[in-house]
Amino acid sequence: MGTIVFSSQHYDQDSFTSANTQGVELHFQPARLTLDTAPLAKGHEVVCAFINDDLGTQVLEVLAAGGTRLIALRSAGFNHVDLPTAKRLGLSVVRVPAYSPHAVAEHAVALIMALNRCTHRAYNRTRDGDFTLHGLTGFDLVNKTVGVVGTGQIGATFAKIMQGFGCQLLAHDPYPNPQVQALGARYLPLDELLQQAQIISLHCPLTEGTRHLINRQSLAHMQRGAMLINTGRGALVDTPALIDALKVGQLGYLGLDVYEEEAQLFFEDRSDLPLQDDVLARLLTFPNVIVTAHQAFLTREALAAIAETTLGNISDWAHGRPRNLVEA
Numbered sequence: 001m002g003t004i005v006f007s008s009q010h011y012d013q014d015s016f017t018s019a020n021t022q023g024v025e026l027h028f029q030p031a032r033l034t035l036d037t038a039p040l041a042k043g044h045e046v047v048c049a050f051i052n053d054d055l056g057t058q059v060l061e062v063l064a065a066g067g068t069r070l071i072a073l074r075s076a077g078f079n080h081v082d083l084p085t086a087k088r089l090g091l092s093v094v095r096v097p098a099y100s101p102h103a104v105a106e107h108a109v110a111l112i113m114a115l116n117r118c119t120h121r122a123y124n125r126t127r128d129g130d131f132t133l134h135g136l137t138g139f140d141l142v143n144k145t146v147g148v149v150g151t152g153q154i155g156a157t158f159a160k161i162m163q164g165f166g167c168q169l170l171a172h173d174p175y176p177n178p179q180v181q182a183l184g185a186r187y188l189p190l191d192e193l194l195q196q197a198q199i200i201s202l203h204c205p206l207t208e209g210t211r212h213l214i215n216r217q218s219l220a221h222m223q224r225g226a227m228l229i230n231t232g233r234g235a236l237v238d239t240p241a242l243i244d245a246l247k248v249g250q251l252g253y254l255g256l257d258v259y260e261e262e263a264q265l266f267f268e269d270r271s272d273l274p275l276q277d278d279v280l281a282r283l284l285t286f287p288n289v290i291v292t293a294h295q296a297f298l299t300r301e302a303l304a305a306i307a308e309t310t311l312g313n314i315s316d317w318a319h320g321r322p323r324n325l326v327e328a
C-alpha cells in the first residue's frame with residue numbers, strides 16, 4: 001500500500017523512517033500538496049498531509065480519481081480539509097489528536113521570555129559589540145495575570161508552566177478543563193479575560209467561531225501594553241489589526257509562531273528573495289515582535305509521536321480498524 005508524504009522535510013523523513021515498524025511503503029515528496037502537485041499522488045492509496053497542504057474540493061477530487069482512499073494528517077488540526085467533499089468521495093480522514101503538548105506550550109513560554117527580556121535584541125546587539133542595556137528592561141513574571149484561551153492539552157500544559165512562574169491564571173474555553181481549574185485558574189468570558197490579563201496566549205483550534213477571535217474590537221479590550229502570543233493557528237488573529245495596535249502602543253508585545261498567510265512562505269528558504277508579503281514585512285519591523293516559522297511542534301519527542309501515531313493510523317485503517325477518524 002503506497003503512501004505519499006507531502007511537504008516532507010528531512011526531519012519528517014528521519015522520524016517516519018525510524019518509526020516505520022509496520023513496513024508502510026513511504027514515498028517522501030517535499031512539494032506542498034496543491035492542485036498542481038496533486039497528480040503526483042496517483043497510484044498512492046494513502047496521502048499523508050501537513051498543515052499547509054491544500055485539501056480543498058478540487059484537490060480531493062484529483063486525489064480520489066487517482067486512487068487515494070485515505071488522507072492521513074500528521075497534525076491535530078483539520079481546518080484545511082474539506083470534510084463534506086471527503087465524505088462524498090469516500091475518502092477517510094485520520095489525524096494525530098495529540099503528540100507532545102509540552103513542545104507547543106514550551107515554545108509559547110519561550111516567546112514570552114524572549115519578548116519580555118528582549119533576548120532577541122540583546123543577541124543582535126552584543127554580536128555587533130554593543131553592550132549597553134538601554135531599551136532591554138523587562139518585568140518579573142511572578143504575580144502577573146496570564147490569560148489562556150483554549151484549555152485542551154496544550155493550553156493546560158501551558159497553564160501549568162505559567163503557574164510555576166507564580167502567575168495568576170485566567171482561562172477561556174466553552175468546555176472548562178478540571179485540570180486547569182485545579183491550578184487555580186478562573187474561567188471568564190473572553191472580553192473579561194482580555195481586560196484583566198497582562199499576557200494572553202492562544203491555544204484554541206481554528207473554527208468558524210474562532211476565526212479572527214483577536215480583532216480590532218478585542219484588541220481594544222486588552223490592557224494597554226499587553227502581550228499576545230499565538231502558537232495555535234494564524235487565522236485566530238486579524239493581522240492588520242495587530243499592526244495598528246502595535247503602532248499606537250495598545251499591544252505592547254507580540255509573539256507569533258503561526259501566520260494566516262504562511263502557506264506560501266513557511267518551511268522554505270526564501271532568504272535570497274524579496275519578501276512579497278507586505279503585512280508580514282511590516283510586522284517584522286517592530287522591535288517588540290518575534291515571529292517564528294511554525295516551529296513550536298519541532299522537538300524530537302513530538303516528531304517521534306507524530307510519526308508513530310500517523311503510521312499507526314495508516315496500519316489500523318488498512319486492517320479495517322480505523323482510529324482517530326475525523327468525521328464530517
